[in-house]
Amino acid sequence: MRIVVFVKQVPAVSELPWDAKTGQLRREAAEGMMDPAAKRALEAALRLKDAHGAQVIVISMGPPSAEETLREAVAMGADRGFLLCDPRLAGADTLATSYTLARAVGALSPDFDLILLGCHSADSETGQVGPHLAEELGLPAAAYVEKMALKGRKLTVERVSDGWLETLEMDLPALLTVTARAFRPRPVPMTGLEQAFGQGEVFILSAADLRADPEHVGWAGSAGRIIKIYAPAAQKKGELIQGTPKACVRELMARFGDRLGGLLAKDLSGEEQA
Amino acid sequence: MNQERAIWVVGDYRNYFQNRVTLQLLAKAGELAAKMDGTVCAVVMGHGVEEWVGEYQAHGAQRIYVMDHPLLSEYLPGLFARALESLARQRRPEIILIGATSFGKELAARAASRLGTGLTADCVDLYLDQEGRFVQVAPAYGGNLLAEIVFPRHRPQMATVRPGAFAEMPHDASARAEIIRLDPPAGLSGDGVRLVSCRRLGYQGEDLENAKVVICGGRGLGSRKKFKNLHELARLLGGEVGATRPVVHADWAEEERLVGQAGKHIKPRLLFSLGVSGAIQHTAGIADPEFTIAVNKNPLAVMMQKADVAIKADAHQVALALIRELKARGSS
Ligand SMILES: Cc1cc2nc3c(=O)[nH]c(=O)nc-3n(C[C@H](O)[C@H](O)[C@H](O)COP(=O)(O)OP(=O)(O)OC[C@H]3O[C@@H](n4cnc5c(N)ncnc54)[C@H](O)[C@@H]3O)c2cc1C
Ligand SMILES: Nc1ncnc2c1ncn2[C@@H]1O[C@H](COP(=O)(O)O)[C@@H](O)[C@H]1O
Numbered sequence: 001m002r003i004v005v006f007v008k009q010v011p012a013v014s015e016l017p018w019d020a021k022t023g024q025l026r027r028e029a030a031e032g033m034m035d036p037a038a039k040r041a042l043e044a045a046l047r048l049k050d051a052h053g054a055q056v057i058v059i060s061m062g063p064p065s066a067e068e069t070l071r072e073a074v075a076m077g078a079d080r081g082f083l084l085c086d087p088r089l090a091g092a093d094t095l096a097t098s099y100t101l102a103r104a105v106g107a108l109s110p111d112f113d114l115i116l117l118g119c120h121s122a123d124s125e126t127g128q129v130g131p132h133l134a135e136e137l138g139l140p141a142a143a144y145v146e147k148m149a150l151k152g153r154k155l156t157v158e159r160v161s162d163g164w165l166e167t168l169e170m171d172l173p174a175l176l177t178v179t180a181r182a183f184r185p186r187p188v189p190m191t192g193l194e195q196a197f198g199q200g201e202v203f204i205l206s207a208a209d210l211r212a213d214p215e216h217v218g219w220a221g222s223a224g225r226i227i228k229i230y231a232p233a234a235q236k237k238g239e240l241i242q243g244t245p246k247a248c249v250r251e252l253m254a255r256f257g258d259r260l261g262g263l264l265a266k267d268l269s270g271e272e273q274a
Numbered sequence: 275m276n277q278e279r280a281i282w283v284v285g286d287y288r289n290y291f292q293n294r295v296t297l298q299l300l301a302k303a304g305e306l307a308a309k310m311d312g313t314v315c316a317v318v319m320g321h322g323v324e325e326w327v328g329e330y331q332a333h334g335a336q337r338i339y340v341m342d343h344p345l346l347s348e349y350l351p352g353l354f355a356r357a358l359e360s361l362a363r364q365r366r367p368e369i370i371l372i373g374a375t376s377f378g379k380e381l382a383a384r385a386a387s388r389l390g391t392g393l394t395a396d397c398v399d400l401y402l403d404q405e406g407r408f409v410q411v412a413p414a415y416g417g418n419l420l421a422e423i424v425f426p427r428h429r430p431q432m433a434t435v436r437p438g439a440f441a442e443m444p445h446d447a448s449a450r451a452e453i454i455r456l457d458p459p460a461g462l463s464g465d466g467v468r469l470v471s472c473r474r475l476g477y478q479g480e481d482l483e484n485a486k487v488v489i490c491g492g493r494g495l496g497s498r499k500k501f502k503n504l505h506e507l508a509r510l511l512g513g514e515v516g517a518t519r520p521v522v523h524a525d526w527a528e529e530e531r532l533v534g535q536a537g538k539h540i541k542p543r544l545l546f547s548l549g550v551s552g553a554i555q556h557t558a559g560i561a562d563p564e565f566t567i568a569v570n571k572n573p574l575a576v577m578m579q580k581a582d583v584a585i586k587a588d589a590h591q592v593a594l595a596l597i598r599e600l601k602a603r604g605s606s
Contacts, residue, residue: 094383095392123415125536125555126395128383131351135387140466141352143380160475161376162289167470174466181529223392223428229414229421232554238566238582240573245591249599252567256583263544263565264487264511268603 001054001172002112003045004105006133007038007073009066010123034069036180037118043185044148044178045116046077052150054113055079059104061089061097067202075188075196082108086206091219098132100217103210105137112173114155119144119177130177140170146182279312280367282430283335284358285319286378287326288349295373297442299435300334302400303371304443309402312368313337316451319357321347331451334443338451339365343458351377352465355384360459362389367430369408371400374434382434391428396535397435398558413535413554420554437483438539438561482531487513488542488563490533491589492556492577493520494549494570500590501526504548507593510600516540518556534559549589552577569593 009032034042045056058073060066061084070081084104092100105112115137117130127143134141147158153172158165159179196202207217215221239255241248253260253268261268281303285296296316303314316335318326323342330338341357358381362370372382374396386393398420399411407424410433414421425431482488489508495501501521508515517527519534533540534556541561547568550556552575568581569592578584585592 093392094395095386095390098387120536124395126383127379128386128393128395131380131383132387134352134465135355135384138465140464142467143351144376156470161380162293163475164288164472165475166472169468169470170466223425224394224410224423225426226414226421226423227409229419232420238568238578238580238584240578240584240586242573242586245587245595248569248585248587248592249595252583252585252596253599253603256565256567259565260544266512268600 001048001052001114002109003048003054003056003114003116004109004112005038005042005045005056005058005073005078006101006115006117006129007042007058007060007069008035008118008121008123009033009060009062009069010035010121032065032069034072035118035121035123037120037122037178039118039185040180040183041116041118041176041178042073042076042078043183044176045114046186047183048114048150049077057082057109059084059101059108061085061092061100061104067204070202071196071200072188072193074200074202075192076186077192079201081200081202083202083204084207084210085204087218088207088214088220089218091222092217093222093224094126094128094132095223096217096219096221098129098136099221100207100210100212101129101133102136103212104205107205107210114172115139115175117175117177119179127177130175134175137175139173139175141175141177142168142170143177145176145178148176279310280315280337280365281307281312281369281371282315282317282362282367283330284317284370284372284378284381285323285326285330286373286375287318287320287323288377289375290326290329293373293375293437294442295375295378295435295437296330297333298437298440299371299373300330301443302435302440303369304334306369306400306402306408307336310368310406315339315367317358317361318342319346319354320349321345327453331453332445332447332449334449335451338453340453340455341458342455345458345462348464348469349377350464350467350469351380351384352467353463354381355388356462356464357458358385359388360462361456362430370430370432372432372434374436379434382432386432389430389432391430391432392425393432393434394423395434396558397433398439400433400435413558436535436539436558438541438559482514482516482533482538483540485514485540485542487511487544487546488516488533488540489513489546489548490516490518490550491521491527491548492518492550493524494551494589495521495526495593496549496590498524498526500593503590503593503597506597507546507600510597511544511546513542513544513546518550518553547577547581548593550577551575552580
């Protein structure tokens, strides 16, 4: 069985510094890590490999630093990693991203059985790349998967969508995205890590290697144009209360007790209490 | 010939009553349509969907495309995406809006791919600028940023919009829409996914989404044990407990209590926010409370700036003091 996992490198902190003058994100200021949901997709693949035997390849599109993420994936047990790294691929929205990822599948593993992704990436969290890719490749697909079982070529999965627990069935080849709740990832073994950095099989590919149409990748292939980017202003000008916690609460009640009582539809005056 | 400029809102009715995002989008579409001389259309796909047709008519749809057929009886994104694609290819809407529910996001992404157009995720606002461009406002990157996005070339322009971003219009039973009934496209089938079973889960935070009072706790509360006090506070105030992402990740609270872009969208009248910094991904899930009280050690935290009353103190200590005070005042 052949499994392709898509992982993305994301900044390790959620609050990225940005330059208020240029509106640019200072990505270089943040260290990268493997996207948590994608890491669980990899874990799901490795569990299938452990149980049924499989070849697992990992593909990422991103800057040169994303090579580390791929080496980590190899250290965890993936067979091979591929980094799609080319200035022409930069600035891609989810439409251009999924086109590029689909080209990579065609070039690297056209006879795949299963494709796995995270359901949301931690930095952009659109949740769109998986479903887009399913359409690009014309596959049966399910997002937000938390459990899966394989019997022959039949895949049964469980997922929660908007408060409904669904059990779905499909035949391979198929595509799944997994949530960050399921498939707790195995630790990365130190020796594996050293090996992966020493001799692990990680390859770098350009847009030309994928025979991707330059019109469809990167910024050029993206539908959206950002016309403005800003930090939303805080609007309200409230009252500041400070002091000991007890004094703060007393002051809150004294000054705003009526308002609170009104909102709660409760009498908070405490007066008619015995 | 002047082509009609239609704004479509795709009906997502599975959790109707709790999930009102379709109605909210109809209201917003009405505003946009008035400015661009367009038509507000609802799209209802499924089987036995007459109820929603009536509902969307009463909430501002001027035209409703109804595809009611046994083939569409299962609520599957791959299937609905195909039906929506064929309808959009025929009728060529200018804009398609879909609520950013799990289902809506999956459906929207699949339909956008099939239509070869772009899609902006989780919009918090939509407007037409002076040049008449359709501007989508959405959280960007991992930081406290909003991006304004336009689609210069791709049509239709598609967006998913977070629930709670807009207010719905009052129900108008006398409103009449043009209703167009259509058959599913010839040979419609899904993507090969079969639904084996589905059932509604228990506590999924609908109470939180509809609560008039929410007590929201963040990392600043300090520990799981301290966080638990919020449940007592919520009981005293008749409210529900919400949480930020670090709190959920640390397992101080269930995932269902997550408030924000990735979690529940709340619209309380009264919000207590304790030990919360106020990151955009969190506040994006909170629709203008009438009254907000924030507790934080840092008076400059965004949440403190947004609050009506900002209390500079230890969040846990204030929670305890408030519990004592409320008990003393007989709110038991
Ligand atoms: C794509 C994406 C999606 C996201 N989606 C969500 C989402 O849906 N919901 C969500 O909540 N987050 C989300 N996040 C995370 C979000 O960016 C913030 O990191 C998160 O909301 C911060 O939570 P917090 O305020 O509890 O913690 P922090 O940001 O760490 O803030 C803690 C606050 O507590 C204060 N504090 C510390 N000690 C005390 C004390 N003793 N007493 C009082 N105050 C104290 C501090 O001054 C600080 O303001 C998302 C992030 C990304 C990148
Ligand atoms: N540039 C990328 N390279 C590889 N995989 C990606 C990339 N972007 C997104 N993905 C995959 O798509 C998932 C969801 O991302 P998103 O749709 O952006 O929320 C991630 O968890 C990854 O598995």
